[in-house]
Amino acid sequence: MFCFAVVLYCATFAAVGLAAPAPAPAPALSVLGDAWRSAWLKQHYHSKTVPSVASTTSAASQAAPSTTPSLSAPSGATPDDISAYLTAHNDARAEHGAAPLTWSDDLASKAQEWANGCQFKHSGGSLGPYGENLAAGTGSFPIASAIGLWVAEGPQYDPSNPQASHFTQVVWKATTQVGCAAAQCEGIFDASYGPATYYVCEYNPAGNVLTQFTQNVQP
Secondary structure, eight states, rough: OOEEEEEEEBBBBBOOOOOOOOOOBBBBBSOOOOGOOOOTTTEEEOOOOOOOTTTTOOOOOSSSSOOOOOOOOSSSOOHHHHHHHHHHHHHHHHHTOOOOEEEEEHHHHHHHHHHHHOSSSOOTTTTTTTTTEEESSSSSHHHHHHHHHHHHTGGOTTTOHHHHHOOHHHOOOTTTTEEEEEEEESSOGGGGGHHHHHHHEOOOOSOOOOGHHHHHHOO
16 A cells, blocks of 8 residues: 655745655554654645735645545534544644634534645635635545644744644644534546545634744644
8 A cells, every 4th residue: 555645734924845855665654753754655835925915825736736526525523533533633633732622513614615626725715714724645544644734843843933734733822613524536646646635724723824823833
């Protein structure tokens, strides 16, 4: 079994551009270690500045986006899914002094709308003025693994030189709601890897605001 994963986040009023080494096949996604530095993990940080704190946008991923409809478009998150999304987020938030997030069916509906399109790029504010994290992986790639990729960036956060990341959106103190969705998609990765599980999480209020890292991200 070959596994492969990539992640994206959406930043507000920030610009970052990084990429990890080119990926090689890995036996499983359950052993991530320092995930963002893993030789087989490819991450893309792309955003462009916007005039308003309330809106978010992002440039397209360097990974070729898919225009293929999802193979399977789930009707929505199950109670177990919602619990998994909230637990993964709120366990991380508790470690960084942030209050627990609550679930938003409205945000989840918007996330599902975007996930079903199977385009591995950000929604560019088309869903509303929300923060957004994306992740996709093949093989066994459950909710905890997707969010784990975002949280694993925490050790790289430098409060003296704050940079927007998936991690900073997850633990952003001013964010109070999250809604997430998943779809099975072809085209995000090379066909040899098989279909991907594509996760989209929307956040309200949006995090990663350039001038507000000190009060919102506790290392």
